[in-house]
Amino acid sequence: MDTQVEPQRQLVRLRGRSYVAFVFSPSMPIAGWLEEIDATLARSPGFFIGRPIVLDLSSVDLSPHGVAHLVSSLETRSIRVLGIEGMDANLLDTRLPPVLTGGRHCAVEQIEPKTVEVKPPPPAASLLLESPVRSGQRIVFVEGDVTVLGSVGSGAEIVAGGSIHVYGTLRGRAMAGINGNSAARIYCQKIEAELLAIDGYYQTAEDIGETLRRRPAQAWLDGDVMRITPLS
Amino acid sequence: MAKVLVVTSGKGGVGKTTSTAALGAALAQQGEKVVVVDFDVGLRNLDLIMGAERRVVFDLINVVQGVAKLSQALIRDKRLENLWLLPASQTRDKDALTDEGVRLVIEDLRTKFDWVLCDSPAGIERGATLAMRYADEAVIVANPEVSSVRDADRIIGMLDSKTAKAEKGEQVKKHVLITRYDTGRATRGEMLNIDDILEILATPLLGIIPESQDVLRASNVGSPVTLNNAASTPARAYADAARRLNGESVAMIVPAERKSFMGRLLGRRAA
Numbered sequence: 184m185d186t187q188v189e190p191q192r193q194l195v196r197l198r199g200r201s202y203v204a205f206v207f208s209p210s211m212p213i214a215g216w217l218e219e220i221d222a223t224l225a226r227s228p229g230f231f232i233g234r235p236i237v238l239d240l241s242s243v244d245l246s247p248h249g250v251a252h253l254v255s256s257l258e259t260r261s262i263r264v265l266g267i268e269g270m271d272a273n274l275l276d277t278r279l280p281p282v283l284t285g286g287r288h289c290a291v292e293q294i295e296p297k298t299v300e301v302k303p304p305p306p307a308a309s310l311l312l313e314s315p316v317r318s319g320q321r322i323v324f325v326e327g328d329v330t331v332l333g334s335v336g337s338g339a340e341i342v343a344g345g346s347i348h349v350y351g352t353l354r355g356r357a358m359a360g361i362n363g364n365s366a367a368r369i370y371c372q373k374i375e376a377e378l379l380a381i382d383g384y385y386q387t388a389e390d391i392g393e394t395l396r397r398r399p400a401q402a403w404l405d406g407d408v409m410r411i412t413p414l415s
Numbered sequence: 416m417a418k419v420l421v422v423t424s425g426k427g428g429v430g431k432t433t434s435t436a437a438l439g440a441a442l443a444q445q446g447e448k449v450v451v452v453d454f455d456v457g458l459r460n461l462d463l464i465m466g467a468e469r470r471v472v473f474d475l476i477n478v479v480q481g482v483a484k485l486s487q488a489l490i491r492d493k494r495l496e497n498l499w500l501l502p503a504s505q506t507r508d509k510d511a512l513t514d515e516g517v518r519l520v521i522e523d524l525r526t527k528f529d530w531v532l533c534d535s536p537a538g539i540e541r542g543a544t545l546a547m548r549y550a551d552e553a554v555i556v557a558n559p560e561v562s563s564v565r566d567a568d569r570i571i572g573m574l575d576s577k578t579a580k581a582e583k584g585e586q587v588k589k590h591v592l593i594t595r596y597d598t599g600r601a602t603r604g605e606m607l608n609i610d611d612i613l614e615i616l617a618t619p620l621l622g623i624i625p626e627s628q629d630v631l632r633a634s635n636v637g638s639p640v641t642l643n644n645a646a647s648t649p650a651r652a653y654a655d656a657a658r659r660l661n662g663e664s665v666a667m668i669v670p671a672e673r674k675s676f677m678g679r680l681l682g683r684r685a686a
Contacts, residue, residue: 315617317572318565319539334617336568337561352614 203289204235204265209243209253217256224260231262237283241269247276254279308345315351316341325362337377346370356380357402365404370414374400384409417525420532420660421550423574425566427537429558430594433630433640435534436464437650438554440639441657443498447529450489452520453503454546455536456511462502465492466637476504479516485523494642499528509542518579521549539573549579552588552660554621558595559606564615567591571618590621592656597626598670609669622656624649625670 209216254264266283310324315333325344334351341347346367347359353371358380360367365382378387379402386409399414422435439451453461462468467490473483492498524531535546553574557567574587601608625648633643641650655665
């Protein structure tokens with residue numbers, strides 16, 4: 184018995200598909216044109232990576248050797264040429280990309296990541312601290328006022344864009360109105376501050392009058408002069 | 416449930432080690448099973464104050480690094496059988512401590528003792544932060560002078576932010592222990608008085624230990640002051656503080672200036 188199984192023939196299906204490719208149209212001199220490409224790459228490195236590129240050589244007169252040189256120069260820049268237009272296919276080496284015909288113009292869409300507008304959360308007008316601010320701690324709140332329900336220790340620092348309120352003893356440093364807000368003030372129940380500053384104007388402990396010390400006080404700007412006055 | 420207590424201060428030389436030994440011994444005298452742990456790696460002292468320096472074989476670093484078992488490193492006190500010491504290494508430095516290693520040792524100690532007292536090194540660096548890392552309670556030792564109080568304030572800020580409890584949103588229970596207090600000098604205004612200190616630190620008071628020669632005498636003979644001379648004023652103040660740690664309410668005694676009859680006479684004559 185001699186049976187032979189005919190291998191089933193696989194049908195080769197051919198389908199057409201069209202792609203959008205970038206078309207490079209080099210101009211003479213080629214070296215100058217390559218410099219232009221280099222400049223584009225310097226601005227956005229990797230821009231051409233993975234994108235189909237077609238070389239349109241109809242406006243230049245290149246020898247087959249020149250074409251091969253151009254293609255390899257582009258390859259060293261990580262630009263791979265998919266096909267060549269405007270050349271006689273018979274003239275070109277078979278190792279070069281194939282010659283294409285019948286290309287049509289189309290608009291190239293710039294693919295750019297959409298910038299998502301991030302809306303900042305509405306600025307909080309004040310920061311409330313319910314525990315004492317200890318020595319070595321630094322509280323920075325440029326958006327507005329800082330209120331401390333407790334004391335501010337010696338060696339602690341409060342920095343606020345607005346005013347500073349301390350319902351306790353202020354022993355550390357307080358800097359109010361740091362964003363140029365000259366209307367900001369500093370209030371405290373008991374003043375023993377190391378330094379007070381409003382909008383860049385400051386006074387150190389030495390400048391604060393002995394009569395004011397250990398009393399409720401406020402500091403404010405009167406033009407270019409910082410005033411420290413007792414509260415009631 | 417075991418309690419882990421760190422004795423800390425920020426500033427050096429205020430009496431952390433003396434207080435750790437004295438509180439540990441007082442708690443043990445009151446029937447608690449206590450271990451005192453020296454975290455001052457490289458500058459260990461607690462073994463000397465406890466009088467155990469000649470019995471140290473393994474230390475905290477050996478246990479943290481898994482070289483020795485905890486039971487091998489623990490030293491039992493010769494005077495009190497429920498008081499133990501875990502010494503620090505003198506030949507290493509604080510970088511030998513790791514967060515994970517300390518956590519495991521503390522967890523192990525919790526299962527064996529009622530109280531784990533950690534003697535923190537001075538400063539705010541690795542050694543001090545790791546000593547307070549897994550504490551439930553803290554004793555902040557301060558002397559009645561401004562630099563010590565400011566450093567104590569800084570340490571309180573760290574206890575509220577850098578400890579495992581703080582990171583879980585809980586609070587380390589804090590107590591202030593004022594040491595080397597001299598009533599005479601405080602009333603003369605040469606020292607901060609108690610109210611000033613408590614106003615600055617805004618933390619409950621655990622006790623006031625008077626300045627006394629008894630403290631120095633006790634550490635010279637390698638004994639916690641509460642064991643060396645239990646009747647002395649500092650020993651009684653530490654014993655009261657230990658009772659307060661255990662939840663008892665004991666009236667706070669501000670140490671009075673003791674002047675002999677002759678001294679008063681002479682003082683009057685000189686005035």
